[in-house]
Amino acid sequence: GDSVTQMEGPVTLSEEAFLTINCTYTATGYPSLFWYVQYPGEGLQLLLKATKADDKGSNKGFEATYRKETTSFHLEKGSVQVSDSAVYFCAGLSGTGRRALTFGSGTRLQVQP
């Protein structure tokens, strides 16, 4: 079945550091890919998405590019802030089969001032 693999956390960075969280997806065909974020005490919310190869999703300074060759969707931000501390989930929605959103296990980011 479909699966999402993302780097384990926690990731601890100092403010203004560069962030990369790796994500790869295994599926039949080419799925839509998403990054969701969960801030402390809040529900999951969509951060960005890409629906086809070479698309770049961006929001709040975060970016991710859908790489077709590796079905990767790595999340990046050039300069993180303390307010970015949260758990980040990579997810995919396959265009075939069951078509259920498949989530990775999440990566906790801690940004220190």
Add this chain to the structure above:
Amino acid sequence: EAGVVQSPRYKIIEKKQPVAFWCNPISGHNTLYWYRQNLGQGPELLIRYENEEAVDDSQLPKDRFSAERLKGVDSTLKIQPAELGDSAVYLCASSQSFGEGEKLFFGSGTQLSVL
């Protein structure tokens, strides 16, 4: 605009007891989802509704879990009887429809502890 509302926020029960979770989706959203999130894991889909019809319940343990979405608006997820392994966060989400790239809106979840 109100988001997805879930209640209760926390629930602690003894094993073999019944428990129910309630969800009110965003107004106008036809698709409603129930997910289960185990500690340290990503959410896993239990059931998806299109209006009042359950169109994907293949991962719902039907021997003990049941769900309903009467009138195609709010929904209830029930477990009877609960087992220790059911301890998790139960998330409700909604979307306007179901399609490629569709954005899901999640509630804050119900954290269930089975003792």
